[in-house]
Amino acid sequence: MSAKRRIVIAFGGNAIIPVGQEGTWEQQSAITRQTMDLVAQLAVDGHQIVMTHGNGPVVGNIVLRCDAGMSVHGIPPMPMFVCGADSQGGLGFMLQQALQNALRRRGINQPVASVVTQVRVDADDPAMSRPTKPIGPFYTEAEAERLRLENGWAMVKDAGRGWRRVVASPQPVEVIEWEAIRTLVAGGVLTIAVGGGGVPVIRRPDGDLEGVDAVIDKDRASDLLGRLIEADTLVIITQVAKVCTRYGQPDQEELDELPAARAAAMLKAGEFPAGSMGPKIEAALSFLNGGGREVIITSPEMLLEALEGRGGTRIVP
Numbered sequence: 001m002s003a004k005r006r007i008v009i010a011f012g013g014n015a016i017i018p019v020g021q022e023g024t025w026e027q028q029s030a031i032t033r034q035t036m037d038l039v040a041q042l043a044v045d046g047h048q049i050v051m052t053h054g055n056g057p058v059v060g061n062i063v064l065r066c067d068a069g070m071s072v073h074g075i076p077p078m079p080m081f082v083c084g085a086d087s088q089g090g091l092g093f094m095l096q097q098a099l100q101n102a103l104r105r106r107g108i109n110q111p112v113a114s115v116v117t118q119v120r121v122d123a124d125d126p127a128m129s130r131p132t133k134p135i136g137p138f139y140t141e142a143e144a145e146r147l148r149l150e151n152g153w154a155m156v157k158d159a160g161r162g163w164r165r166v167v168a169s170p171q172p173v174e175v176i177e178w179e180a181i182r183t184l185v186a187g188g189v190l191t192i193a194v195g196g197g198g199v200p201v202i203r204r205p206d207g208d209l210e211g212v213d214a215v216i217d218k219d220r221a222s223d224l225l226g227r228l229i230e231a232d233t234l235v236i237i238t239q240v241a242k243v244c245t246r247y248g249q250p251d252q253e254e255l256d257e258l259p260a261a262r263a264a265a266m267l268k269a270g271e272f273p274a275g276s277m278g279p280k281i282e283a284a285l286s287f288l289n290g291g292g293r294e295v296i297i298t299s300p301e302m303l304l305e306a307l308e309g310r311g312g313t314r315i316v317p
Contacts, residue, residue, distance in 0.1 A: 005232040005293075006048040006185065007307075010222035011035065011300070012238045013054040016091065023057065031300075032098045038303045039190070040102035043110055048185050050229065051095060052222040055087040055196030056135075059215075062086050063136045063165075080135075080167065081199050081211035088116045088195035095192050112190045118176040119198025119221050121214060125170035133169040133215045138162030168214040172198065172221045176209065178228040185229060197221040223283035227290035234287045234295045235307065236280050241299045243281075243313040245271060258315045260288050284315045293317075 016035075021027045042049055059080075066077035078086075092114030099112050121128070131154040139147065144155040144163035158164045175181070175194065184191045197216030201209045219236055226234045240247075242254040245266070263281055272278040284295035298305075298312030306312030 004046045004048070006050075006230065007042070007233045007235060008050045008052065008222055008226040008229075008231045009039065009235045009303070010219055010237060011051060011053040012218075012236075013056045013058075016053065016058075016094075023061070028094060029098070032094050033102070035300050035303075036095065036098035036102045038300075039099055040106060040108070041304060042307070043099075043103065043190055044106055044108060048188075049190050050181065050185055050225065050231070051190070051192045052194040052218055052225065053091055053095065053192070053196070054218045055084065055091060058091060059083055059087040059135065059196055079211060080213040081201070084196050084215075085116055085199045088114070088199065091195055092116070092192045099190060110188065110190060112192070113184060114192040114195075115177055115181055115184070117181070117193045117195065117198045118201045118209060119172045119194065119216050119224075120174035120176060120203060120209070121170040121200050121212065121216065122173055123202040123212075125168075127170040128168045128212075128214070131166040131168050133167050134158055134164040135167055135215060136165050138164055168212075169217060170200070170214055172216050172224050175221070175225050175228055176201065178225060181225065182229040194218065194221045194225050217279050217283075219280050219283040220286070223287040223290075226287055226292060230291070231287075232293045233307075234284065234292055235303065236283065236295065236297045237300050237303065238277075238280065238297060239299065240297075241302050241311060243277065243297050243315075247277070255313045258313055260285055260315060260317050263315055281315075288315065288317050 016028055016032060062083040063080060096112045096114050103110055138161050141163055147153050148155050153165045155163050156166050181191055181193050197218040198221050200212050200214040200216055202212050204210050223234060243258060245253045264285055266272060267281050272281045280297060287295055295315040296306045296312045302311040
């Protein structure tokens with residue numbers, strides 16, 4: 001990819017804690033170093049870059065630590081939106097340090113910054129009253145009932161593995177710090193923002209912001225941020241190298257390029273499930289409808305090849 005572009009790269013949780021790993025600091029750091037080496041090469045090539053990232057299962061672990069702190073030491077637990085902000089800080093630190101080190105090894109002196117980002121949602125979003133997003137550990141039925149009564153949590157049975165807390169997953173409508181992020185990017189700062197979909201906030205009647213317990217889909221938040229800062233390209237990093245039709249079936253087909261109209265038709269037909277590729281396709285279509293030039297969906301190790309047109313799936317207007 002020779003032309004210099006403004007790129008938003010949305011890293012899924014597997015780019016930080018791959019499936020099958022425990023998620024220790026050493027494991028997270030090792031995979032992050034590999035991923036940030038690729039981002040450093042994009043910076044060397046002169047592209048303006050904003051990185052976003054998921055925060056699962058990290059935020060769930062933070063919530064669990066809060067619960068343990070309360071039961072063992074009597075430390076008051078923090079609201080979930082504070083746990084989300086904590087995850088932004090911790091993961092942002094890990095990503096920015098790995099990228100700083102990768103740049104230094106290449107002899108590049110370019111600033112890197114993480115922005116703890118608030119994302120406004122609509123208090124009247126129907127999703128706010130219909131929690132669907134599972135977070136945190138599994139509980140027994142008795143534990144789930146106790147937590148429901150003590151904390152007012154919504155609890156659901158999850159695939160026969162126990163009970164889990166579910167929270168609202170509303171649509172993002174505003175990235176509060178988007179102008180600051182755009183200024184950083186325009187000034188040559190490699191920027192990390194909208195971690196975990198952003199800290200969910202609402203606007204009170206008096207105009208003040210207030211945190212709410214929810215989880216915002218990080219691909220939808222990344223799309224919104226990309227449109228606000230007028231990015232050219234949105235890259236969605238996930239567990240598969242390419243988008244597939246009939247995924248997991250014997251006649252599965254990998255797609256190199258997917259026109260937006262076909263993607264929309266396939267989404268409507270149920271080709272992309274809500275629990276996996278569906279939100280990514282929705283984010284891709286929204287980004288293109290908002291003026292973006294292309295969306296690339298691929299795996300972490302294929303990042304450079306995909307941006308050069310040699311891998312991944314390109315979704316185009």
